[in-house]
Amino acid sequence: MTHPYLQGASVPRILAHRGLTGPDQVAAGIVENTFAALAAAHAAGAEYIESDCHLTRDGEVVLFHDTDLARVTGDPRGLREVVLAELETIMADRGGLVTLAQALDAFPDTRFNIDVKAADAAVPAGRIVAPAAERVLLTSFSDERRRAALAAAVAARPEQRPATSPGSGTVVRLLAAVRFGARRRVTRLLDGIDAVQVPERRGPLRVVTRRLVDAVHAAGTEVHVWTVNDVEDMRRLVALGVDGIVTDRADLALAELPAAG
Template sequence: MQRPRVVSRYLDAAGPRVFAHRGFADGVPGNTLAAFRAALDAGATHLESDVRATRDGIPVLFHDECLPVGDASDGAGRSIPAMPETGALFSGRAIRSLTLAEVRRVDLGGGHRIPTVAEALDAFPDALWNLDLKAPDAVVATAKQVWRAGAADRVLLTSFSEASRVRAVRLLPGIATSASSIGTAVLLLAASTGRPALVRAVTRLLPGTVLALQIPERAGPLPLVTSPLLTTLHGAGLEVHVWTVNERADIRRLLTLGVDGIVTDRPDVARAVVDVLDVFEALGPPHTGS
């Protein structure tokens, strides 16, 4: 049975957007409820996380394919000792090899646990989520949980895999997505011509609703994010979100250049930069009269 088409509000609010990469690992492990709460408290506009599925098909928020070996880290290089019984039992195990009951026993450090997608959506009912589908077996499971939570209008699903992205948009027609790796490459090639109409035409050929490109600033020595590129993509109605940017000067430079969002481990820093830029924009250009 075809689900009703999603009417997304994911990008309705004015930018710039601050995407908290795995939440805000400020003394707590990333991709935990505590990290997401810290991110919102720090001023993040969007929460970014990663999804994998357990052996029994439950989507959970976890980046790596396997659990860490030994102690966890809070994201700033500080070790958080894990509970010895769970560390010994599950250290290095793949998420897909564990049931949800087993995953719930895993202590990432300081008593923090791996949340399910359903738990995260329920814990932050007003938050906007950027969910990266890390494995094909997470696609259907995630789509089901997003739909059941009534959260499809506030979630963007993304994946490096075009097959995973397409499967997601077929399950949830109209849900917001960003371009996959191949989609990004094609759109960047189209944008290099400086023709927004061509980019719009290519975007229409991609299944589903592609609202943004989420890209690094550079690909090796090659700069990806340039003023002409942004002008062309914006002219085609696409946003550009740049990952993963943590330094204040880099965040300021990219926002001044015109990017729409910053994916960062430091939402507190990004928020502070955005607030300062908002003040200067409100003041307007400097007075140069005599």
């Protein structure tokens, strides 16, 4: 049965990568994963927002991609070294810090794709998203972190688990199974998986092929590709059969890709 996260939304699914930080936002000093970036994506019409989460020193789950503040703020400290109040001050003129709980509350009609970036954030993130499990997909490059977050969500609310996509280890095994035509193994690997979220290429390896798309679809699962910012690439991938596009330019994707409803 299709997870509620995927029901009643437009296809192809446009996932606003870390919100929306197009030219207008950048000119205004807005950075990724902030309240302003999420609000810009929402205003552009994005039904889905992809984001990342870490834990602060005082145990708050915040939307932030990197393990440290260096790239975004110039501060070399790690997220785990900073308390929430200080991080809010640092991010105030960059678009505003958002906790995971605040994001879910502030955008009640938005579906969130949350990548758990730190092991210590997995359990608290799972508990936070549990009440909104119908509109959340939990993922991580680490299958262990992903499973820990899912388990925490289900423990908090057994009647509805969040949607999920596989970690890197499962994706590697999936690609091998597809290559060798092992359909039963593909089905087993995708049991409980709602979307396979992958890059089009990984170095010289082409990940997204018609064969992969067909095999994943045969198992009742979607394919979402990240991170695609060129409109022609988006169109080519949709023509190939992918179901979702993760993009920094959700505004362009929503304007240029026809929605199937």
